[in-house]
Amino acid sequence: MTPILFYGVPEGCSFGAIVALEWSGRPYQLGRIQMPDQVTSEAYRRLNPLGETPTFMTADGQVFSQSAAILRHIAGNPADPRLDEMLSFLTTSYFGGFSPLWQAVEGASEADKAFLIPSGRRKVARAHAQLEALLAGRDWLVGDGPTIADAYFFGIARWNEFHQAIDRSAYPAVDRLYRRLAQDPAVRFALAIEHEEPATSAGGFRGHVSLEDALARLAVPA
Incomplete structure (x- = not known):
């Protein structure tokens, strides 16, 4: 099968x-x-x-x-602590940064939106700042080429276009990675x-x- x-x-x-x-x-x-x-x-x-x-x-x-x-x-x-570390960050802190913004578009009241949207934008900005530090000038999240971490990153990062949360260019390393992946055939x-x-x-x-x-x-x- x-x-x-x-x-x-x-x-x-x-x-x-x-x-x-x-x-x-x-x-x-x-x-x-x-x-x-x-x-x-x-x-x-x-x-x-x-x-x-x-x-x-x-x-x-x-x-x-x-x-x-x-x-x-x-x-x-095989087990790779660096890859596991990056996946853990992406599936918790990075993913979680967008959670208030998704709550805001999934039936929240106007009063709740007034809290959720600014909160979400702050969380997304913080997660991007953390990811910028983790990249530390590298071209890819882990190692010398794309990995499953980069694949997962792009799937979450594209949410910024939907929510218009931040200006990604304020995080040059993250922005370069996003633009590079956007051209990948997969x-x-x-x-x-x-x-x-x-x-x-x-x-x-x-x-x-x-x-x-x-x-x-x-x-x-x-």
């Missing part, structure tokens, strides 16, 4: 896993999960009880979630997939699969 990544749209944090799959060159399929409706459905919760994306189904039918775990599985790398592929535009894979993509068909593979009633 071909592995399946269930990714959330629009603007899901599962974006980085699509990039990582493209970089891996191995066969995979994608399952498109609409947020917030489908991701919280009873059918999807049979794969992920938390009602979140991403979720990954391996070739032998194992199912697990959480971005860091999925990215690690895709990369198949990143461009993932963006096209999200927007349902024509997308050219490096060769591993084997098409989309519906949630119902994926559940049928596991003999789980949809």
